[in-house]
Amino acid sequence: MFTLRQYLLTLSDSRGLTRTLGEVELCLDERGRPRYSVGNSAVVFRIRRNGCIRSLRCYLRKMRHLREIYGDKLLEKELFLYTSSETGVWVDAVLGDWIEGVTLHEAAAEATLARDTAKLRSLAESFDALAAGMIADDCAHGDLKPANIIVGRDRKLHPIDFDATFLPAFAGEASPELGTAAYQHPARTAADFNERLDDYPAALISTGLHALAEDPTFWDRYGTTDGLLFSPRKIPGDPAYREALALFERRGRAVQYRVAQLLCAPSLQLFGLAELLREAVRQAGEQQPATDESTPELFVENGRWGYRTPQRIVIPPLYDSGFDFTEGLAAVLLGGTWHYIDTTGRTCLSFPECEAVKPFRNGRAQVVRNGCRIGIDRAGNERPVAENEFAI
Template sequence: MATKPMQQQPVPTAPRAFPNGSQYSAALQNTALCFRHPDLKGAAPTLDRIGLPRPISGNFASVFSVTSTSGRRYAVKCFTRQVKDQETRYHEISKHLSTMPVASLSQPWKMGFDYLPEGILVEGQWYPLLKMEWVEGISLSRWLEANHRSRGTVAGLADHFAALTVDLHRAGMAHGDLQHGNLLVAPDSTLRLVDYDGLYVPSLAGLPGTEMGHRNYQSPMRGADDFGPAMDRFSSWVIYLSLVALAADPGLWAQLHEPDSEYLILAEDDFKDPAGSSRFPALLRHTDPSVRNLADLVRTLAAQPLHVLPDLDTLLARTSSAQQPTTAHTGTRPGTSSAPSARPRWMDGHLPAESTTSTAQEAFAGDGYRCRRSADVLLAMLMPLGLLLPWILAAVGLLGLGPEIDLLAGTAGLAAAGAVTGRRTRRESRALRNEQRSLNQLLALAENPAASYARLDHERTRHEQAENTRLQRLTDQQRELTHQLNTSHARIESDKNAAVAKLDRELAGLALQRQQAIERALVPLQLSYIEQQLRRCAISSAQLPGIGPKTIRDLATRGIRTAADFTGIRIVSSNAFANSSNALLLTANGSALKITGVGPQKASTLDGWRRHCEASAKASCRIVLPFDQQNRINGDFAFKEQVLKSRRQVLEAEAQKKRQGEAERVASDRTRLADESQQALGAARAQQLEFDRRVAEIRSAAADLGLLTAARDTLRLRGKALSSGRYLRFLYLGR
């Protein structure tokens, strides 16, 4: 049982809390409790691999398959959201469908259903459901995947679909969501129409629609107000075009349909932008005029409001009427006379054409030979010589004549040979031989039609196998091109993403680099400030423990008066054996001073004091970078950022160019394959026509076997009338 795909576009309605598919699935584990209807109570649901009732989820419903205790199978549709006037809609739809007996329909496409307001109990609350007949069939797209190579079968399905639209149109109905998922193909290749949620019937006029239909089958012009008898017009043409095109050229399935896609051979982007479509060109330049004309029509209809579009059945009826012959059938072929012929019409082209001139009629009228020639008169004179030759030779031999005998013998031989040749060269004899040859060929064909059919069937089977192999090869080639395109696009995208990620890392690092540049630019200013603060820190004013006036004088003597005069200390060993050490004060110029009376302890006191002064100076530093200098740094990094962003745009443009190049290459290969396929298709059609002609010829010959037999007997009688004896009589008597 098919439900509508998730991609549909419902018209928004007021939300209401309804169970979801999982909650319904849990409730269906106990059908004796959750159902009231006697057909459903205690029914066995179809389970998934983990043993739970398996839902088929749609836009606003979940469908479950259940088998009643009596063994009958139903589809139970449980709603996951409230639809305004739902019960009223289903009541009107059911009432309208009940007025359409199955016998009045082109095929049993309509499905019976019951709307149950309190159909299922979920978590202590009753919710409505739809109990429907279970449909044995597969979706249109799955059916085409398996059967698109069978032209006749697809053409038959196109007729079934057209007939279904006629049924809907005559009943003043519209489905609202004609698409591959809602058209199921039964085992007998007739259609079943399912999912009546958005169905329009005349009694619902004035109400708003509940959905917008599948996006790959709807006109870009369809709006929320298009709820009426015209809302199926565009989708009908889309589906009919798809079926007619595939019946004409099965290779279009591999060329235009992506595996597992939610469309047949045209999709939403083709309708929104026909000029930029990648699929329309293959249809618009197809060798089959019906495909070209339908594709051009659908392209035109995509830009028109639904209410002005023609109904499928109306336009097809008009086209069919236009194709009827303008003259009445007379029972004779064009260009032939209705007068009775001496032989059946099927012999035309096999036996010599009947003459239309009075001379030919006189020459071939009746049986036997007519109109003696000069050669015939000469032969008549020479023939007696041939008969008397033995006697003449005997008499001449007695006279002893030699050359004369040879001359007489030669003349007699020529007379005998001329008699035979003259008879064979007569037009009557030639015509008889030609007709006998053609008749023998036709008799061989007619007398053994079974063998002829067997040979023809063998040739047809080999042709169909070769055609199926070609179509499968075309499918494989088209899908290989799709795989190549996807692979190349993925590689291009991966390379681009790697390069972009590197640029993004560089862009992200610019902020840190900018901060570091500002900090580096601040260092000289900060050091100058700190140095000024350290010069204000005099050792003489510090009152350091152990640092008396004498030490202060010794330090001053060596130039160490403030915290800025030295940068640190170094403790060095003076005597390894005595385990003693000295302290050195380090200056900014890199020298190390040994101050008298300043040992490691006093040096450490001085270094700790200097560090304290430095820390205080740093803490009090509020210096900022001058505006011009900061602006220069910001400008430098803004330029670097712009360069990286430009490189990013270049990468995007290069990737797009590569993708476009790959797409054009694949499109070119697709076009080449399509052209080759159409050439092969034309040859296949010609071969099929030849098969049909031969079948008709065998049937006609077999059916007219009696006429052939009569013609053979007639030719035998004519052969007797043209025998050697009749020829001799004709030579001497002229008749």
């Protein structure tokens, strides 16, 4: 075991105490204190070397597989730490890029307090894109959480702290750590060390960010310093989780609703998550319906309804029921709420208190609320139903 004090002693005057780095300078904050962050297994210093700002990751305890994880960034036996006034030991360090920015947790907290829903939606969409790539390969971060993601000045998300990474070469080993409990599946044990470790935290973070984007006041009621909004061990009874799920249903956020439902899965592997995140990324980037294809038609798969053309699946099976597209809109049922969507899957109209709906015809449709028929137009405006209009 090594201490922060030992590293500060070496790096405060590194002459003769580094093997390849030469002299390094600790960067100081506005109060003249060294800039660093301390985690479970390491401390990361902001240093200046050869005129460039870098990060230097120094370990408080012995870690395995650093060479496989960090490659050439690992500097073996790089720093000399004094263990007494006369003796010491050479220890490993990892030299990397310093990413200027704030953590995803800090960015989300700042945006919610400012009620900046546009920024929150941007953070949520950026995270979905990051997570879609991370869970699609045969590796895993192992401790995925907002505090381990930096929102850079370039507005991109940068994962950090890869000490708990799973690589295919590590198959069969025990996990070196269990990750942060506020973002991990409650059933995770040291025996769970595989490429699916990021499934649950990815779904949890995505759900939390999208809930905040829909309603920033979630933070006032449920935000914490450790977690984002939810308590994994309390799902599905967790009040924040139940409220978020109801909000997604009411507003027709089908992908987010299905991702949130996965958090009730009994195992760490969330089947279908990769496809849902890909759809979230597609919807975030696709704003206009395609004009060069035939009208999408209903299809059912595993008890859920989606839409496809002869060429491709346009909207994956997300809905509990649905009607064919008429006049560019289709009525779909999500949970217990009816919505009308366009051919990109975007929700255009929502009717959370209606028991039934009809497709559009001549710019009009009908819905049933409390047993009464109500006419609507494409803007959702309501009007009385004429006696000669078709009945539901």
